Amino acid sequence: MESSNNKIAFSRRSFLKTSALASGGMLIGFNLFNACKENVEMPIDLSTLNYNDFNAFIKISPEGKVTIFAPNPEIGQGVKTSMPMLIAEELDVLWEDVYVVQAPLDTENYKRQLAGGSQSLRLGWEPLRQTGASAKQMLVNAAAAKWGVDASECTAKQGVITNAKGETLGYGDVVLEAAQLEVPEEVTLKDPKDFTIIGQNTSNVDIDKIVTGKPLFGLDYKEEGMVYASVLRPPAFGQLLESFDATEAKAMPGVIDVITIGEKARDYLENHAKDDNYNSWTAQLSKSDKVVVIAKTTWEAINAKKALKATWKDDSTLESTELHDEKLLALLDGTNFKTERKDGNVKKAFAQADKVLERTYESPFLPHNTLEPMNFFASVTADKVRLVGPVQTPEPAANVVSKMLGRDIKQVSVEMTRMGGGFGRRLYGDFVYEAAEISNAIQKPVKMVSSREDDMSTGVYRPAIKYRIAASIKDGKLTGYHLKEAAVNVNMYGLIPNFFPAAAIKNYQVDTANYQSNITTGAWRAPYTNFLASAEQSFFDELAEELGVDRVQLHMDLLENVKKNPEPNIKYSPERLQGVIKLVVEKSNYGKPSEDGVYQGLAVYYCHNTHVAEVADIVMTNGEPIVKKVTCAVDCGIVINPLGALNQIKGGILDGIGHTMYSDFVFDNGVPQSNNFNSYQLIRMGQTPQVDVHFVKNDIAPTGLGEPTLPPIGGAVANAIYKATGQRLTKQPYMNNLQAEEVVS
């Protein structure tokens, strides 16, 4: 199923082009998702690489070294390592001879140069390997021509081409000839059993720089003459700037100027936003003016901002968490829903039921808290707008800036740095727009830097969501399932209603409703499923108990139903979900008597194309549940880089434990009540279990791992806590809602 979804129609000739570099060597440019334009020219000079027509370039030097210029942004999910591994595998070179360079981006037409949705590897799996294989074939063809033999008599391995007589030529020896050849129409990809790079533990390509503290991140980027900017934004959502007094701030050391921005952003919102198709990336643009301190250093800018005296006026309701709770519960109680999926007749099933189980699950807003706060460099001059920094969506960022400043898009360039975490936050370009507007106003290169307090309290949050899930039971059998979602601002996206348990239950319905808030919300690692999986997997645990059936058996039976009645719209594979359940049960000893005082909870989930099952082992220490161990079974197809895969899987699980157990984010009159790590809890080492990971081994095309292990863990933890305490926790963060006095031993 996956491989047919992955197929992208192209002919090799149209997506790959080559040239001989003026400085020596062969250059290959390729476009993964579109055919290259007919008349596009390949550069012959590395300083003129353009990424408008190509996703990336491969340079093979006369010494046989391979350099991959890849503009795909790295946010910690490892694609800067794993995507080049796919090229190198089929090109058949030693990984030690491969260098990866983060390419700057010139804007115009680039596609899928955003990191999000765990899709980079899934989409790149075939085309990246085809690119490597095509280049290898051209090198072989060039060597064969040199020898005057047929290419089919030659083989290539680890950068060396060998003919039937045993003579050899290095890739570097034939790059100039290869660059002149036609791109082959057909190439054969390796059998997975012959992989020598894919499947090997491969370190992060930036590891040496990271452990020695080299400049890599946006916050580390500097230019001659650059000044720093600290931005005072409205303290409450719903407020606008009324007036300010900068007398004291202007007198502080290092302060160059105090200005306001906001006019350009408002102009964009009023005159251009409706024409653009990325409302979701610009929804966080504020209508308010903002006061900006420009200073010689970061500290002086942040420090002087504290001395600004501003007054604010209310523009819309200043909302509090109590209001959100009230509004979302009212939506769940009401009838004003949009039906996302409807199978059979839920109404009838519930009317005829012997028993109905209904539960409401609640989650708070959550900030992203990337450890590197939002920041961006901008240099606006008469003929150029240069933007440098950590952003996941360079294309919308460049387009919005060009419209805000009334510039031709060709004048705008975006260069991406390594990102100190993303989790969805850097999909939104508010910090890019601010930096551009500031530089435009002062006509100097500037670095906009948010303090931690700015970052946490003027964010783009995971919206608060509530689910009400109901199941109908008749003659001891599950007959209907009805899920209602009430979310702030936006509801679950299109595919989610087709995830499990869709198609497993005859009468099935998913309804959504939303409350429109002035608090900015957006994608947060595994959007929507990050809480939905917790809710559903807690519900299934209780449902199994209610039905008097084994939890594992309930899932296996429901998945059997799907196998018997295949349904084309569902996104998950019932066989693969059953596979991860069996594996996790075996590896965790789930359901068998375990050590004294250890309580286990199970959760199973499919999202972001990957199938996952998890068991959490908890112990009670001083009346508090502590997760001691998590066993995780993953089916992500072929594992490209096991080292990177384990990092993503374990990180997703521990991140999920932290946010479901400890992290809370409350609003009072529009003001976030947490703004730094003394008032907001992130998981720390002492709270982390060991994560034991097991892969289902198969030859299916790979799927991503940045997100899918996070959503189910909340359910596994809640189910384990139930076994330990008898309490069914339905509201996150769990530790705020556990009743200590009810703890059973």
Place this chain on the structure above:
Amino acid sequence: MSTFNLKINNKTHTVEVADDTPLLWVLRDHLNLVGTKYGCGIGQCGACSVHVDGNVTRSCLLPVSVAKDMDITTIEGLSENGDHPVQQAWKDIDVPQCGYCQAGQIMTASSFLKNNPNPSREDIRNAMHGNICRCASYNSIEEAVKVAAEKMS
């Protein structure tokens, strides 16, 4: 504004800054030693950890006027060639995801192991509890500290 002579990574640097400027920002903005990271500014996350007279210290909370006579080591000066046992262990285990917090983690671990070369698992978990990793690479950090301890003994 005052003039301070700072001894950092065995070199003396002279800076002219306000007395209350945190060492973190002197390192980053004045001396271009950007390996030391800003994460929270209130000593809660550990991204700015450096060694001051051999002890791990939050540079975001240390005013330059206090640091002036002290022996300061940053990630850039932890080893000549990036081959301190803790750095090597970080590479062996491939700890980093986004990598932003890792200089602080490495500085905390290297100071801790100097004082406790044979740590138990609980010792490691307690010592590293003050450093936040938002990517939650904690299992790998724990393993790498163990590996570094073995390298050092």
